[in-house]
Amino acid sequence: MYGDADLDQGSFALKAIWREAFLFKIPDDLTDEEAAPLMCAGATVWNALRTYAIAPTATVGVVGVGGLGHLAIQFASKMGMDVVALSGSQTKREEAMKLGAHHFYSTNGKKQLDVGEQKLDMLMVTTLHQPDWDLYLPILKAEATIFPLTVAQGNFQMPYMPLILNGIRVQGTVVAPKAVLNSMLQFAARNQVKPVTMKFPMTKDGIEEAIRMLEEGQIRYRAVLVS
Numbered sequence: 366m367y368g369d370a371d372l373d374q375g376s377f378a379l380k381a382i383w384r385e386a387f388l389f390k391i392p393d394d395l396t397d398e399e400a401a402p403l404m405c406a407g408a409t410v411w412n413a414l415r416t417y418a419i420a421p422t423a424t425v426g427v428v429g430v431g432g433l434g435h436l437a438i439q440f441a442s443k444m445g446m447d448v449v450a451l452s453g454s455q456t457k458r459e460e461a462m463k464l465g466a467h468h469f470y471s472t473n474g475k476k477q478l479d480v481g482e483q484k485l486d487m488l489m490v491t492t493l494h495q496p497d498w499d500l501y502l503p504i505l506k507a508e509a510t511i512f513p514l515t516v517a518q519g520n521f522q523m524p525y526m527p528l529i530l531n532g533i534r535v536q537g538t539v540v541a542p543k544a545v546l547n548s549m550l551q552f553a554a555r556n557q558v559k560p561v562t563m564k565f566p567m568t569k570d571g572i573e574e575a576i577r578m579l580e581e582g583q584i585r586y587r588a589v590l591v592s
Contacts, residue, residue: 377567379592389546392554402560402587403436403553404546410437411549412541413489413512414444421445423486427466428501430457433491433514435561435586438464441489443556449485451478451501460585464561472500480504490515498523508532560587567592 391400410433419425424447427437434450442448442465450461455471462469470478477500484506490496490513502524505511511533513521527533541549552558563578565571567590575588 377572377590379567389543389550392550394554394557395550395559398562398564398589398591399559400550401589402432402562403550403558406433406587407436407440407549407553407558407560408541408546409433409514409538410489410491411440411552412545413437413514413536413538414440415545415548416538416541417510417512417536419444419446419487419510423447424449424483424506426451426485426488426501426504428452428472428488428490428496429492430454430461430464430586431491431493432584432586434489435460435464436558437489437491438466439558440552442466443552443558447483449480449483475500478504485509488512493517495519495521502527502531502533505531505533508534510534510536512536512538514538561585562587562589564589564591566590 391397421444425441426449427434427441428451430450430452438448438450438461448466449468449470450466451470451472452461453473455473458469468483470480472478484504486506486509488501488505488509488511490511492515495515495517513535563584565575565588571590575590578584579588
């Protein structure tokens, strides 16, 4: 991470020289602009799906249709899973379905969710903040797995009895190791999993405009600086 270790790694550099052992070959079917978000957001959601052997017959809920969520929907659907998109914004329905979601439920103002008999084997939480767990625990199957992928401060808090009575698992994940990252790139290229991006020039004005739109929640769904 820039600022913690290598201060010359060049987060906003045009070029860099690195040892080949620490680099990743981008498949020919992916552009640099498409590959860049996959190396962060894509790796995060792919690691949860791939490393923990989620069955292709599973029903997977994705909370949040944003930077991570829109890639989680694509990966899960292309892996054969039944994907349920859950978003606070009803306007995301059409986008979620185009990305590969099979079902969409708006959570805005809801005290409870009704997903019928199609309860979830897995829940991927990709929202900016920790969700209201009282809303989501009732739609999980017994022994379902929750992947909290939100980067948030503070303690992780969840209702205790629903967790233990239903055997719910909460699985933390870390950045994907190199082998998993390489498999993600190959899968994405072969199955046309591509981030929705907004491109900005790698200039002072371009960077400031990207940050402004990010802070105002206007980015769909990843901002990429292009030199």
